[in-house]
Amino acid sequence: KENEIILAVETSCDETAAAVVQGGAHILSNVVASQIESHKRFGGVVPELASRHHTENITWTIEEAMEKAEVTFDDLDAVAVTEGPGLVGALLVGVNAAKAVAYARRLPLLPVHHISGHIQAARLERPWRYPALALVVSGGHTELVLLRDEGEYEVIGQTRDDAAGEAYDKVARTLELPYPGGPHIDKLAAEGTPNIELPIAWLEPDSYDFSFSGLKSAVINTLHNAKQRGETIRSEDLAASFQQSVITVLTEKTKRAADHYKVEQIVLAGGVAANKGLRTAMSNTFASSSVELTIPPFSLCTDNAAMIGAAAHVQWKKNITAGWDLNGVPGLAL
Ligand code: KG4
Ligand code: ZN
Numbered sequence: 001k002e003n004e005i006i007l008a009v010e011t012s013c014d015e016t017a018a019a020v021v022q023g024g025a026h027i028l029s030n031v032v033a034s035q036i037e038s039h040k041r042f043g044g045v046v047p048e049l050a051s052r053h054h055t056e057n058i059t060w061t062i063e064e065a066m067e068k069a070e071v072t073f074d075d076l077d078a079v080a081v082t083e084g085p086g087l088v089g090a091l092l093v094g095v096n097a098a099k100a101v102a103y104a105r106r107l108p109l110l111p112v113h114h115i116s117g118h119i120q121a122a123r124l125e126r127p128w129r130y131p132a133l134a135l136v137v138s139g140g141h142t143e144l145v146l147l148r149d150e151g152e153y154e155v156i157g158q159t160r161d162d163a164a165g166e167a168y169d170k171v172a173r174t175l176e177l178p179y180p181g182g183p184h185i186d187k188l189a190a191e192g193t194p195n196i197e198l199p200i201a202w203l204e205p206d207s208y209d210f211s212f213s214g215l216k217s218a219v220i221n222t223l224h225n226a227k228q229r230g231e232t233i234r235s236e237d238l239a240a241s242f243q244q245s246v247i248t249v250l251t252e253k254t255k256r257a258a259d260h261y262k263v264e265q266i267v268l269a270g271g272v273a274a275n276k277g278l279r280t281a282m283s284n285t286f287a288s289s290s291v292e293l294t295i296p297p298f299s300l301c302t303d304n305a306a307m308i309g310a311a312a313h314v315q316w317k318k319n320i321t322a323g324w325d326l327n328g329v330p331g332l333a334l
Pocket of ligand 2: 138271302303
């Protein structure tokens with residue numbers, strides 16, 4: 001069956017999410033209960049707090065997803081859930097909720113990798129063209145993934161230290177901006193000039209890996225040194241300089257990989273894909289090439305369950321199901 005109806009659940013970090021997706025391409029509902037307000041005062045996600053909120057919210061989130069989709073449990077063909085990576089206590093809430101529905105209804109349980117979810121969000125926009133390349137940039141991940149064919153994920157580059165979003169959040173904290181800092185830096189950067197010299201970590205010439213901790217430290221040192229000398233630095237300019245450094249390396253390495261592997265499609269995914277500067281730079285870079293650039297809308301870039309339903313469609317077609325012993329795997333490999 002190609003037009004299967006899947007209930008998908010995602011609880012890997014700080015969003016409790018449930019969605020109903022048909023045929024891996026049509027969103028019937030997509031409900032996200034954000035915990036940001038609760039974690040804000042701690043300046044980041046508190047794992048135990050996240051688990052507790054998931055436990056409180058998971059049932060009504062699923063119920064609302066079912067109601068909005070106007071389907072009953074009898075209409076479902078399968079239940080999908082994020083198996084990992086993520087916070088273990090958070091993952092377990094989603095895994096057990098999905099298991100309960102699947103077990104009670106005797107439905108297949110489809111295990112989904114969180115990053116494959118971010119990548120497959122593109123499927124909700126348009127069909128894939130292979131070979132394809134995905135740049136996944138979020139609070140926990142920075143990965144260049146090559147897809148030679150459907151559902152075949154090959155990580156060709158990744159961060160060696162901080163994730164791109166993590167660097168944004170840490171720089172934002174230094175500038176005393178609220179959590180999560182990415183959108184605030186993005187806004188500041190648009191008002192500034194990138195006139196402060198900051199490093200770009202190119203690493204080895206043939207490497208598609210990334211590194212952002214040096215850049216983050218350079219921002220912190222620049223601010224610190226200026227303060228000691230009694231100079232003032234415009235935070236707009238610092239944000240613009242930081243953002244330019246990040247965007248330059250992300251865009252350039254994506255371009256290099258796209259040329260090398262002769263890809264037909266490029267997908268930008270993950271929370272940082274919401275970044276205006278990055279979206280513009282990617283669009284400009286690939287405007288004159290035949291490569292198709294897909295950037296899902298903001299709501300599908302940040303954590304949600306529709307993307308898990310889209311990725312689950314691939315599992316469904318390949319008949320990859322989990323047993324009742326399915327566990328949350330914090331360090332799951334793609
Ligand atoms: O994908 P996501 O919602 O959660 C993870 O799986 O990590 O990504 C969240 C990350 C945060 O680090 C946040 O600061 C960053 O995405 N982010 C942005 C922007 N919007 C969200 N970073 C830069 N510019 C933005 N506009
Ligand atoms: Zn994510």
